[in-house]
Amino acid sequence: MSTKENILNVAQDLIQRRGVNGMSYQDLADAVGIRKASVHHHFASKSDMVAALLQRFNAQFDQAVAQIANGSASGRTRLKRYLDLFVNILEGSKLDKVCVCGVLMAEIASLDEQGIQHVRDFLHSNVQQVCKMIDAGIEDGSLAPNQTVAATADLVLATLEGGLLMARCDGGRKRMKTINDRLLGLLSSG
């Protein structure tokens, strides 16, 4: 793995645990095993680094979500798998991880326009994909029909982002699963 990728991996982990403002070039250098100046060689400024990280994260996450959204399972099953994506961000560690974009939404004032746009892209892309899953679920009868699919998708994403923060703070993976089960129950048919 290249040093550049290595830096991004460490940066993502630290951001998910501590936030952008809680992570420094020194932290990155220490974790990767190089010097601060070497980190600057790969990413001239911190906002450059955050932008590169978000671009990569969005691409990776989009791919995982697309695989679920375009699957052949029922809409409900696809949605369940999507919810599990977020549960699996929590590893059960002491200072656990949450969604990258969840953290950055809370620190949005520290981002430049490019960073903010990446976070907005994450939201937009995810809402769109969740809409597709819900549409499929209504079509195949596994999810309850409703005239507000976009609002429902927004609700799903809000619950996931907020649920992760809550679960990390108190209750862990178990609490996150409980919230997701309840959400899926409310959206299911029958």
Place this chain on the structure above:
Amino acid sequence: MSTKENILNVAQDLIQRRGVNGMSYQDLADAVGIRKASVHHHFASKSDMVAALLQRFNAQFDQAVAQIANGSASGRTRLKRYLDLFVNILEGSKLDKVCVCGVLMAEIASLDEQGIQHVRDFLHSNVQQVCKMIDAGIEDGSLAPNQTVAATADLVLATLEGGLLMARCDGGRKRMKTINDRLLGLLSSG
């Protein structure tokens, strides 16, 4: 208003907009119109200040919530009023505010044990009160019966905290209202 209260007011505003790590004693001093050393006179350390702020915030919020939860309106109406409490955190300004505890959940790694406990207290207290509203709604028939009231209350809080972050990032108050309407619709009877 005392200088101490003044500092807390400014601190709360800044934390809601920028986060704890995005706010400094210098920012507070500038906004209040005193010097950094004077801020330290009132709150020796930053974590002292955050603890005092959270204690005050929880007490104020608890009171507002209790007034709603103990009201005579239907459970559904009480829940609606509770959701509106969160909508009203957003003022429609450029860099808008979100829930204090929503921000701190994202920055939980920067808090000491006392601060973390205050955030947990916020969650616990709010979940409890939402449970009361849901119970009342089931009793009076305005909300749909379910065997998982605690999980539903968790879902409500997760949606509110995540919804605020999303709405501030993109869509504003309108988006927050849409999410809350959808949530209330899913929980309502009939």
Place this chain on the structure above:
DNA sequence: GTCTATATAGAGATAGAC
């Protein structure tokens, strides 16, 4: 691509005068 060294700025915090 990595290093040492340094510049510059800001952070949280303290001492002591008024």
Place this chain on the structure above:
DNA sequence: GTCTATCTCTATATAGAC
């Protein structure tokens, strides 16, 4: 209770040698 002055540490960032 507020001030000036200062301490110490850490932050982002750059210059230039290897």
